[in-house]
Amino acid sequence: VAQEMASSWSRMAADGGHTKLAFDRPGTWSQKYNLVWDRILGLNLFPGSLSEEEIRFYLQHQNAFGLPLDNRKTYSKLDWITWTATLAARQQDFDALIDPLYRYMTESPSRVPLSDWFETTDGAQVGFQARSVVGGVYIKMLTFPEIWRNWSSR
Numbered sequence: 001v002a003q004e005m006a007s008s009w010s011r012m013a014a015d016g017g018h019t020k021l022a023f024d025r026p027g028t029w030s031q032k033y034n035l036v037w038d039r040i041l042g043l044n045l046f047p048g049s050l051s052e053e054e055i056r057f058y059l060q061h062q063n064a065f066g067l068p069l070d071n072r073k074t075y076s077k078l079d080w081i082t083w084t085a086t087l088a089a090r091q092q093d094f095d096a097l098i099d100p101l102y103r104y105m106t107e108s109p110s111r112v113p114l115s116d117w118f119e120t121t122d123g124a125q126v127g128f129q130a131r132s133v134v135g136g137v138y139i140k141m142l143t144f145p146e147i148w149r150n151w152s153s154r
Helices: 002-013 033-040 048-059 078-085 091-107 132-143 145-152
Strands: 075-077 117-119 125-127
Touching: 033 048, 033 078, 033 132, 048 091, 075 078, 078 091, 078 132, 132 145
Parallel strands: none
Antiparallel strands: 075 117, 117 125
């Protein structure tokens, strides 16, 4: 059942090289950050080509301080960009999505404890700060079983 639903979703969401924000909204897009769990859990419900297409698309839609959540606004979330970047099969693509986050953290005009909700055009805080969701930036480690097994066994 899950495989059938994933196939239907992939078909209905397809929009010429990326997926739509909503099935009835061609020309829209959004970060598909939750696809990371398909990879981490080894479910393989979605083809690897879907993530590859999304990553190629995202790399073309970044702003100076990161990838917007979707086409409606230019703000984003630190943790979700990291989840999205973790979909990248190539390290250079992961780095290309993560590098703007370093710029955000070092050049943001907002001098507050790390905000996870920020503007990708100028690095300004939109809201939220010092929240536990910042731990989501470590998600890439879950793609290396030998590393997380070592730490989880302590």
